[in-house]
Amino acid sequence: MVEQSEVVRQNREYWERLAPHRLGEPVRFFLEGGSALTDPELALLGDVRGRRVLHLACSVGDEAVTFAQRGATVTAVDIAPSHLATARSKAAAVGVDVDFVEQDMMTLDPSITGFDVIYISWGGLCWVPDLTSWTHSIADRLNPGGTLLISEHHPLWEVLTVRGDNTLSITTDYFGTPRDGYTDPLKAPQITQHLGTPDLPHRSYVHNLGAIVTATLTAGLTLTSLQELPHPESYPALGPQSTQLPATYHLTATRPT
Numbered sequence: 001m002v003e004q005s006e007v008v009r010q011n012r013e014y015w016e017r018l019a020p021h022r023l024g025e026p027v028r029f030f031l032e033g034g035s036a037l038t039d040p041e042l043a044l045l046g047d048v049r050g051r052r053v054l055h056l057a058c059s060v061g062d063e064a065v066t067f068a069q070r071g072a073t074v075t076a077v078d079i080a081p082s083h084l085a086t087a088r089s090k091a092a093a094v095g096v097d098v099d100f101v102e103q104d105m106m107t108l109d110p111s112i113t114g115f116d117v118i119y120i121s122w123g124g125l126c127w128v129p130d131l132t133s134w135t136h137s138i139a140d141r142l143n144p145g146g147t148l149l150i151s152e153h154h155p156l157w158e159v160l161t162v163r164g165d166n167t168l169s170i171t172t173d174y175f176g177t178p179r180d181g182y183t184d185p186l187k188a189p190q191i192t193q194h195l196g197t198p199d200l201p202h203r204s205y206v207h208n209l210g211a212i213v214t215a216t217l218t219a220g221l222t223l224t225s226l227q228e229l230p231h232p233e234s235y236p237a238l239g240p241q242s243t244q245l246p247a248t249y250h251l252t253a254t255r256p257t
């Protein structure tokens, strides 16, 4: 088993390399009223004004900025300093205050606690090597009544590759082995599809839905919703049947009062 510090070192290098190419939404998007949080996410969270939000694996901070624009007090964590630098300058240009902190979400500082919402999304959870220790650590940092929201690519999407015209093949193990690189380039961060250079080594993980729900429950959280959603663009070439498979999911869980 590879040490967590080595996983983080490799993954930090990988994300640092992508940093010049991955800037997220422009400042103008936020100033013109754009939201990096989707409608289903906003519906699940309700009004976040005055709430303390922790955004994990925040990358360039788009969702953190949206939370802040909506009146939340936001702390956002990532391991990649260049992504955090982009996030800080974006927040400053938009005119919101976000505390961007360079940390590994598996070994968060004890001072990072007392949140009403903990949020992770779209390619964040796949960097967690050990779901159970992660959910335990997260549960402890939620205030009683606080909500964990995970918005992610569906693990079924992670393992299925579309070869064209309603032909699917399996390229990763649904039951979860670490991935040393991506076997299907469509599952890699979008920007890597245009770089034309080989990937640096990195290590990510597929977590099946059963494992995610179980880790949430064993951490003492109450599962409040689990929505699986289609997203046709995630299965290009499947045509009309692209809506018949789950592509994303949202899970919410609360810390009992």
Ligand SMILES: C[S@@+](CC[C@H](N)C(=O)[O-])C[C@H]1O[C@@H](n2cnc3c(N)ncnc32)[C@H](O)[C@@H]1O
Pocket (backbone or CB within 6 Å): 008, 011, 012, 015, 024, 056, 057, 058, 059, 060, 061, 062, 063, 077, 078, 079, 080, 083, 103, 104, 105, 106, 121, 122, 123, 124, 127, 189
């Ligand atoms: C695809 S992005 C996260 C998704 C974000 N919602 C977005 O689309 O920008 C993945 C991020 O996870 C970060 N990351 C990877 N491992 C991490 C860890 N152990 N702790 C915190 N952040 C991590 C990477 O640095 C990268 O910025």
